Amino acid sequence: MIRVITYGTFDLLHYGHIRLLERARALGDYLIVGVTGDDFDKSRGKINVQQSLMERVEAVRATGLADEIIIEEYEGQKIDDIRRYHIDIFTVGSDWKGKFDYLSAYCKVVYLDRTEGISSSEIRSHQREIRLGMVGMPEDLLKFHKESSFVNGVKTAGICTEGPAEELPEAFRGLPCVTQSYQELLEQSDALYILSHPSRHYEQVRAALEAGRHVLCEAPAALTAKQCRELFALAREKGCILMEGIKTAYSTAYYRLLLLAKSGQIGKIVSVDATCTRLAEDRSSGPEQLNRSWNSLCDWGPTAMLPVFQLLGTEWKEKQIISHFSDADPAYDVFSRINFVYPEATASIKVGKGVKAEGDLIVSGTRGYIYVPAPWWKTDYFEIRYENPAENRRYFYQLDGEGIRYEIVAFLKSIEKGRSSSYVEEEVSEAIAGVMEDFYSRRDTRTI
Numbered sequence: 001m002i003r004v005i006t007y008g009t010f011d012l013l014h015y016g017h018i019r020l021l022e023r024a025r026a027l028g029d030y031l032i033v034g035v036t037g038d039d040f041d042k043s044r045g046k047i048n049v050q051q052s053l054m055e056r057v058e059a060v061r062a063t064g065l066a067d068e069i070i071i072e073e074y075e076g077q078k079i080d081d082i083r084r085y086h087i088d089i090f091t092v093g094s095d096w097k098g099k100f101d102y103l104s105a106y107c108k109v110v111y112l113d114r115t116e117g118i119s120s121s122e123i124r125s126h127q128r129e130i131r132l133g134m135v136g137m138p139e140d141l142l143k144f145h146k147e148s149s150f151v152n153g154v155k156t157a158g159i160c161t162e163g164p165a166e167e168l169p170e171a172f173r174g175l176p177c178v179t180q181s182y183q184e185l186l187e188q189s190d191a192l193y194i195l196s197h198p199s200r201h202y203e204q205v206r207a208a209l210e211a212g213r214h215v216l217c218e219a220p221a222a223l224t225a226k227q228c229r230e231l232f233a234l235a236r237e238k239g240c241i242l243m244e245g246i247k248t249a250y251s252t253a254y255y256r257l258l259l260l261a262k263s264g265q266i267g268k269i270v271s272v273d274a275t276c277t278r279l280a281e282d283r284s285s286g287p288e289q290l291n292r293s294w295n296s297l298c299d300w301g302p303t304a305m306l307p308v309f310q311l312l313g314t315e316w317k318e319k320q321i322i323s324h325f326s327d328a329d330p331a332y333d334v335f336s337r338i339n340f341v342y343p344e345a346t347a348s349i350k351v352g353k354g355v356k357a358e359g360d361l362i363v364s365g366t367r368g369y370i371y372v373p374a375p376w377w378k379t380d381y382f383e384i385r386y387e388n389p390a391e392n393r394r395y396f397y398q399l400d401g402e403g404i405r406y407e408i409v410a411f412l413k414s415i416e417k418g419r420s421s422s423y424v425e426e427e428v429s430e431a432i433a434g435v436m437e438d439f440y441s442r443r444d445t446r447t448i
Ligand code: CTP
Pocket: 007, 008, 009, 010, 011, 016, 017, 020, 091, 092, 093, 094, 095, 096, 113, 114, 115, 116, 117, 118, 119, 120, 121, 122
């Protein structure tokens, strides 16, 4: 019996795939199809696969051409599979010609002609392209704009900015819409990315939702819990997606860490301690500059609070905010610390733009702890550590684009499916807005 194996993503299964599977099957008597797992696809740069692994497996199964379906999860697995399944022939489309010659040490390698004129990428790009409007300081928007170019199905339609058009960075010059009018940007967009000053978020998100536009707003989306609730309710009423942007939520390492912590790997979680600082800003700048920039709690608070609320929930019993404010601007905290007291746990966050500290994350439990080295908010690595170091485990996950491009993919998927695929739960957004509210009204707050 001749055993054949082939691999692919098989997203939005099309005629080209079916022809390939038919010919692969005809090469032998038994066909194994390896469908690539989501993580493996991500690590090799295929990030906006539309269908889940299960949907893709089901589609391949439904062709009736595969005798067996396996999942491809790691680099180098092909050699393992060929040995384990006693494969005689490895085959793929001719777009891979030469790439798998190294497998001929283990079995016969056959490249089948690729069917012309069709591909998953092309089908994806024909799905309606979302016109994305962006609001904020142009230099701040550059990173997001660049990351969106890695995701197909989205195009920057325009930018709303207060500065003169001549001063725009090169990347924005040719955009169809460069305007100072938010209304005009709304008219030219299907969805908005909002990175303006947090004091403007509420009105801008509201106006966008009222106009029936989807919104991805950098956290905090609102500065009071009530306003935050109101925005999510409005999004539901209008049938629009509202997502709060916290890129760390989309980092694979961070997401896996949450799952491991929640599944009891370190016992019962007793403490979450997160620190985020950056000394990038020019501290000599005057009040006007400070006014335009985000204070420490707005800038870093949502990221630092994310693991606290996602691991311990939002029902803390007490909290204390301790802030040190700038002499030039009493609304600008140079450094803030917040302590949360839960019935059976505690948490602390430290954020600063005028103070530097070790930016790590530690989740302490009754059996061990999770340690994420600085800068934990964009890490690809963490460790689970125990009393006996021999039991320690290290985890590494590829992270491209600091999580931003995965965040954009989640936003697009939400729009397509008509329901949120956000990794930031609504109650987390609301809790963040509630902390902001207390900070601005100086509730539970001490200044130093
Ligand atoms: N394939 C083919 N003819 C096509 C498209 C794909 O023969 N028109 C083959 C590929 O060569 C591969 C298998 O089908 O052996 C699975 O390919 P996959 O990468 O999943 O499909 P693509 O349509 O090429 O996907 P993408 O556009 O995302 O690269």
